[in-house]
Amino acid sequence: MEVMSTLILKGLTKHYSASDKALTDVSFTVEPGEVVGLIGPSGAGKSTLIRCINRLTEPTNGQVIFSDKDLVQLSKSNLRQARREIGMIFQEYALIERLTVMENVLSGRLGYVGFWRSFARRYPEQDVQAAYALLDRVGLLEHANKRADALSGGQRQRVGIARALAQQPKLLLIDEPTAALDPRTARQIMRLISEICEEHQLPAIINIHDVELAKQFVQRIVGLQAGEVVFDGKPSELNEDALTKIYGQEDWSASTTDSDEEEEIIAAPFTEALA
Ligand SMILES: Nc1ncnc2c1ncn2[C@@H]1O[C@H](COP(=O)(O)OP(=O)(O)OP(=O)(O)O)[C@@H](O)[C@H]1O
Numbered sequence: 001m002e003v004m005s006t007l008i009l010k011g012l013t014k015h016y017s018a019s020d021k022a023l024t025d026v027s028f029t030v031e032p033g034e035v036v037g038l039i040g041p042s043g044a045g046k047s048t049l050i051r052c053i054n055r056l057t058e059p060t061n062g063q064v065i066f067s068d069k070d071l072v073q074l075s076k077s078n079l080r081q082a083r084r085e086i087g088m089i090f091q092e093y094a095l096i097e098r099l100t101v102m103e104n105v106l107s108g109r110l111g112y113v114g115f116w117r118s119f120a121r122r123y124p125e126q127d128v129q130a131a132y133a134l135l136d137r138v139g140l141l142e143h144a145n146k147r148a149d150a151l152s153g154g155q156r157q158r159v160g161i162a163r164a165l166a167q168q169p170k171l172l173l174i175d176e177p178t179a180a181l182d183p184r185t186a187r188q189i190m191r192l193i194s195e196i197c198e199e200h201q202l203p204a205i206i207n208i209h210d211v212e213l214a215k216q217f218v219q220r221i222v223g224l225q226a227g228e229v230v231f232d233g234k235p236s237e238l239n240e241d242a243l244t245k246i247y248g249q250e251d252w253s254a255s256t257t258d259s260d261e262e263e264e265i266i267a268a269p270f271t272e273a274l275a
Contacts, residue, residue, distance in 0.1 A: 004032035004201040005067045012062035014048050022048040023227045030203040035194050037214035038207045040224035041247050046207040050173045054086045084111035087164030091176035097149040104148050104159050105131040108166030134162040154185035172204035190217040
């Protein structure tokens with residue numbers, strides 16, 4: 001298997017204005033296969049951090065080292081190349097409603113196949129086969145030909161995950177993947193994401209509001225408060241003091257006990273789709 005890269009953030013800073021310091025001097029690394037849950041109150045800078053990594057938002061300062069390159073310094077065309085290897089998964093799924101599940105997954109190949117070929121929907125056979133394998137992995141094989149708008153929220157997010165994987169990413173950036181889902185579906189999606197990162201040794205950052213869900217499915221939590229990292233540790237270390245640092249004074253006693261055992265879900269058979 002290909003050796004995956006470590007993501008290194010050094011002094012990442014985004015000041016929208018002198019008074020709007022969304023991120024200040026954020027530094028941490030994410031190892032291959034490690035899933036970091038990014039938590040913090042509304043406005044803490046979570047989305048800004050994720051967007052600064054692939055420069056959907058231009059950082060004011062700092063470095064984003066990945067695959068031996070500083071993404072912040074890349075020219076437009078080199079950035080486009082680098083972005084092909086960064087999979088994004090969004091809260092609102094960002095699917096193309098009138099296209100089928102399969103076409104949505106194949107749209108993950110857009111950065112590779114060229115505009116006219118994709119416009120004519122003529123993807124290489126190996127891409128189509130890989131997309132079937134991915135749909136199998138996320139448990140949607142029998143829905144391949146359904147329109148995206150005919151799916152449930154959980155199914156739509158599975159398509160979003162398969163589409164990101166179709167890019168053959170080396171890094172995953174995930175923005176509130178479960179915000180629109182019911183608790184059980186949210187857990188299934190988090191489980192799927194953490195399994196996939198482990199299987200492919202992908203480093204990943206997940207912006208997530210639900211602290212309990214994060215604690216259950218990620219190995220490490222980074223807490224942001226007013227644009228600065230105020231916690232970086234294991235879920236088990238996220239005690240009342242840490243929660244107070246991140247969110248402010250509150251009675252956290254109900255949030256710091258261990259969560260219930262999670263229920264079993266039907267896992268789709270594993271198919272090695274990203275050889
Ligand atoms: N395009 C922008 N222009 C100016 N200020 C912005 C812009 N985007 C975000 N901000 C500001 O940056 C700060 C961080 O916002 P950000 O959306 O990153 O926080 P967040 O932690 O993701 O919040 P939420 O959990 O509510 O999504 C906020 O003060 C916000 O108002």
